[in-house]
Amino acid sequence: MILKKYKDFSYLFLGRLISNCGDSIYTLVLSWYVLEMTNQSWYVGVLNFLIFIPNTFSFVFGKKIDRIQKKKLLVILEWVQLLAVLGIIGGMMLRTRAEGLSLWIILICVFLASTVGLNTYTVQDALVPKFVSNKDLPKAEMYMSVAYNGTDYIFTALSGFLLSVISYIPLLIVDVLTFLASIFCFKKIIFNEKIEKTEEKTDIFSGLRFIWHNKVVFSITLGIGLINFLFAGLNVYQLLIAKEFGNAAFYGLLVSGSAIGTLFGTTVVSNFILKKMSIGHAFWLATAIFGLGIGLSTLAPNSFWLLVTWFISHLFLGVTHVAQKPILQTEIPDERLGEVFSAFYTVTIPTLAIGSLVFGAIADFLSWRVFIILFGVATILIAFLYFSNKKLRLYDVS
Template identity: 25%
Template structure:
């Protein structure tokens, strides 16, 4: 049984993920049908992922201020912004640049909740159960993602984009109310400190302190940089999934394969967490790369590509749980919030560029070529890990810090 507050946090995360997924898929498909341009589809995906790169700006506030207040204010703000998108859509005034601005602001609020939740998980869950709790969180909302991705194309076709926008705006406001009324979390030492500095001076001091802590984690950063390049190549290909899809339902099948694979990976992550990291990380990355390439080598075969794509994302699901747990385990408790924000920004730093480059290159080549190219990123990570002297000697298992 999980702690009651962890359960409330989990319910909020599931519902938030549900809302984010639906209105993101709706927006991408709206741009696809409105313009039929690979460049603008890639740009839409780039703008959607851009908020990840500014998570480091939230870091000092996450550790210093009430995590509960940050969560419910983020949900209320996101809900109001999606409400505005809904009104503009129904008024037939959803100008594309304006949609991009509203989507960026809404997803920026959504992104600030991730480092807050990661810091709360680390505080509320015993260290020996961190991998399991992270897996439960990921498993739960990935299960809902499968349902969401599987029916997204059907819902877009039958209920329309406007209904999706307005229903998700109401859902986000309800999540904010749930956090406001029921979430009770312990205060960190930094929250209880009486600061003699003004807001901006204290922010600058906390920012500098957090930056130095993260900078000192050299092995962790070496792994993160490998993930950054892997993500860059992967996102270049993912930008092409709507382009190679003839219908919204086909696009939904690709998203469903991703979700089923990721879900399977989160389940298996606790089964392989005891293996040394210098064995499991390169092996899992190699697995993902092989099945990613097989997906698009057999793209003309019925259903087989979706199976291979799911198998590739099984490995990616394991990697995502591992990187989240490594961050929690290898950072000091009082710096988990800001550290997670900094490292999340690093992890997503080149993803917007990847989506944008995917759109640009996709205009000149083909979506299938880009998707094949993107699978090589996982091969790169395997070679990089095995050749890096800092990484190939990490014999600790996942729950043991390798930075101590």
């Protein structure tokens, strides 16, 4: 078992798993709180914009990440995000006295937490190849995908149910406790990273240039950037679908379908598929099937079949999560993982922010069925972008 084989990786995985549980609670609680507070989908778009836009500047910190002990950096990032959540709780407590000020405090703390935490994933992605051999990277990514995505969906879904019986602040206090637990896990990492001192001038754009010149990394970066733009819309429209079919409880069911599907996709389905085909082939094919399934969900005659279609589609989303990262981790030189992943997130994450504003603004005019069809068609086209790159299509990390 990979967690027993690589002890430091097990601490990294457990810390990320716990932290993501808290992040999921935090995201859903704030989305519903802002929607309930303002009664406008536009502000949900603004909230998501503030969560994702700081990643625009992540490339600036890439070389710094490669020159700082990443264990210490992870602990610092978790502490600051914890303090920001405490600020959000304080903002909520001010609502009855000064609603406008309360909203401003919440949005500022959200921006602060996102700005400080934008490098968390970069640091973890750069650490995994240092803990795990190349041949075990796909297995390691199965675990990290569960931590990143599976638990994210599950705890978002669980939070949807909890919101119907528990108020916002107690759920955010749980979030604070998860940050404390993840800090404890990251401190248990033994790996003593040696940082070579260099007098070279910092070139903050070198990671972006690497992406531009490496066709495999460029294709994945372009595809993920476009998909994230669409997912920003999906984040907004899932709330509206839930309001049409029910309430926060149905939102929990909807996200549960995504959660369980993604979780099975990153584990059982990925394990089966990657034994049958190369990781590159699995990547483009799973992307195409996911897009097709999401598009077909518009034909669902009722809410039950919508949930079933959502579940089946997300099985293949889980496969794409597992396949994507090992390709990047083997294609990027070890000594440049921090700067290139920072540049990667600079390009791909801000599209979530842009999409949040765009779809937040048009959600009142564009029906969810039309959006879902557009989402499906666009995702299939992105799959063919991956297919068109021969090296990516045939990529293998073994």
